[in-house]
Amino acid sequence: MISIDDAFAHLDDQIGPLPARRLPLREALGRVLAEDAFARIDLPPFRQSAMDGYAVASADLSGAEGPLRLAVTATSAAGAAGAPPPLERGSCQRIFTGAQVPEGADLVIRQEDVERGDEPFIGISAEAAARQRLGANIREAGEELARGAVVGRSGHRLTHGAIGALAMAGLGSVSVHRAPRVALLVTGDELRDAQGDLEAGMVFDANSPLLAAWAARQKAEVVTSASLPDDAELLTLALTNIDADLIITTGGASVGDRDHLRASSAAAGFTEHFWGVAQQPGKPTLFATRGTTLLLGLPGNPAAVFAGLATFGARILGRLEGERRPAPHLFAGRLAATVRANPTRDLWLRCALTYGEDGNLSLQPLGKQSSHMLSNLLDCDALARIPASDSPVAAGSLVAWLRP
Numbered sequence: 001m002i003s004i005d006d007a008f009a010h011l012d013d014q015i016g017p018l019p020a021r022r023l024p025l026r027e028a029l030g031r032v033l034a035e036d037a038f039a040r041i042d043l044p045p046f047r048q049s050a051m052d053g054y055a056v057a058s059a060d061l062s063g064a065e066g067p068l069r070l071a072v073t074a075t076s077a078a079g080a081a082g083a084p085p086p087l088e089r090g091s092c093q094r095i096f097t098g099a100q101v102p103e104g105a106d107l108v109i110r111q112e113d114v115e116r117g118d119e120p121f122i123g124i125s126a127e128a129a130a131r132q133r134l135g136a137n138i139r140e141a142g143e144e145l146a147r148g149a150v151v152g153r154s155g156h157r158l159t160h161g162a163i164g165a166l167a168m169a170g171l172g173s174v175s176v177h178r179a180p181r182v183a184l185l186v187t188g189d190e191l192r193d194a195q196g197d198l199e200a201g202m203v204f205d206a207n208s209p210l211l212a213a214w215a216a217r218q219k220a221e222v223v224t225s226a227s228l229p230d231d232a233e234l235l236t237l238a239l240t241n242i243d244a245d246l247i248i249t250t251g252g253a254s255v256g257d258r259d260h261l262r263a264s265s266a267a268a269g270f271t272e273h274f275w276g277v278a279q280q281p282g283k284p285t286l287f288a289t290r291g292t293t294l295l296l297g298l299p300g301n302p303a304a305v306f307a308g309l310a311t312f313g314a315r316i317l318g319r320l321e322g323e324r325r326p327a328p329h330l331f332a333g334r335l336a337a338t339v340r341a342n343p344t345r346d347l348w349l350r351c352a353l354t355y356g357e358d359g360n361l362s363l364q365p366l367g368k369q370s371s372h373m374l375s376n377l378l379d380c381d382a383l384a385r386i387p388a389s390d391s392p393v394a395a396g397s398l399v400a401w402l403r404p
Contacts, residue, residue: 001276004311004346004385007287010273011315014289017322018177018245025167028158030219031176032321037152040170042142047101049076051137054092054114054122055105061129068124076100092122101138108137145169155324180320183224183244184211187235187251188300189258191227206302206374207250214309218317220246232260239268244293246316248309251300254284261286261297270295278345278388281371282308294320301371307348310383310404328402333384335397336362341389351401353381363401380404 002010020034049055056070070092076084078098087093087104095101095108109132115123145151151169152162158176166174191205192198208227215222223244228234230252239247252261253275262275270288275297277285281304286297294316298308311328318326336354341347351363363384366376384401386393393399 001278001283002274003278007274007277007285007312008315010287011312011319012326014273014287015294015316015319018180018320020175021178022173022175024173025163025171028174028176029160029163030158031174031179032157032323033152033154034175034177034322035154036150037166037169037171037174039145039147039149039151042147043144043169044139044141046141048078048139049095049097049099049101049108049137050139051108051110052096053108053110053137055087055095055102055108056092056132057087057089057104058106058132058134060090060092061109061124061132064124064126064129066126068126068129069118069121070124072120072122074102076102106134106138107132110137153324155322157321157323177321179219179221180245180317181223181243182215182220183242183247184208184215184222185224185226185228185235185238185242185247185249186211187228187230187249187261189230207300207305210302210305211248211250211309214313218314220317230258230260232264235260235264236267239265239270239295242293245320246294246296248313249295249297250305253286253297253299259284265295265297279307280342280345280347282348283345285312287312299371302374303350303369303371306374306377306404307383310402311348330385330400330402332398333361333363333382333401335384335393335395335399336364338392338395339365339386340392341386343390344388346388347386349384349386350376350380351382351384352379363399 023031060070070090072094073088073091074085075094076099077096080099083100084093084102087102093102113128152166156162186205186207190202192202194204198204212225224242226238228238249261252259265288270290272286272288275286276283281301282299284299285308288295296312296316298305314327339349350366350369352366354362354364356362363382366379368376382401383404384399386399
């Protein structure tokens, strides 16, 4: 039996990123950049106004001892074709947010700071003129990013915000690692689909929909999804014939007479890298490889499957997709209640995130933590990692946690 951290290290040693492909930006949500992405243009691409107002020359405002009156000679609006005419001394131009600033203007005065009752002229009080500063309300070309600057680093997973940022920088497509091809195998003679009736001695299958939902959220490509009885030959045959980047199995991973995963995976040509992790739930977790195909064998108890996907499943997909900082991403938080630790294994404790009146986050342990129980997952925001200990872990203790 190895530690959780040693199990992560085995995964890191064995898994490299999948090949890259170029995708239209609109199809790249959730994928990981395979190479740096560079801005095609300056951002902003031209001097533009940050306000609705009037483009003026600061020289026309300096030293004013009384009200000023400037003629409005042109209008510059966002999206207007061509550059506005150069600004004439002693005049101004009407300008709107995002519009090009005319040559000769070095500040934009807000429309709230002028009097507009005598078009095509505006009035500016001496006080308002004195408040203006060189460059006010102007976004300079390239002040955010220069053309050719890195806008997205290799290894960055693309969120909806990242998609917007890349589009603003002129990128219509990006190089990303392809989606992992995943096969899902659920084993167990006792499992029945929840849409049917439950026979005596049977239980409804939680693992199949749990696996499918997890794969969909991870944007993995599911190539096979099957339920198998506890039969060594059928499991060996399935493992032998599946073509996938990652095979995830549930059930049959322990030491009972009907637990066939270790023998079947070996018969199917897999090399075992670890079996047995010092954690609760999920002690009989297996990781094996056959060429470029990875096998993650999880116990059959649904809570162990849930924790295994959030930890080792997430780490495997992160490595396959070339994440710079692969999941799971751990944070620090304080327990809202005292919990009993496992003396020999780290505990993945299902918790709800709560915020006190001071705004600080805390981890509220949920009831019904046994590995066959799932009802508390409706309220589970976090898995807290409780280190192995002979003593209870007191309320207020700082522990690591992750979002499942």
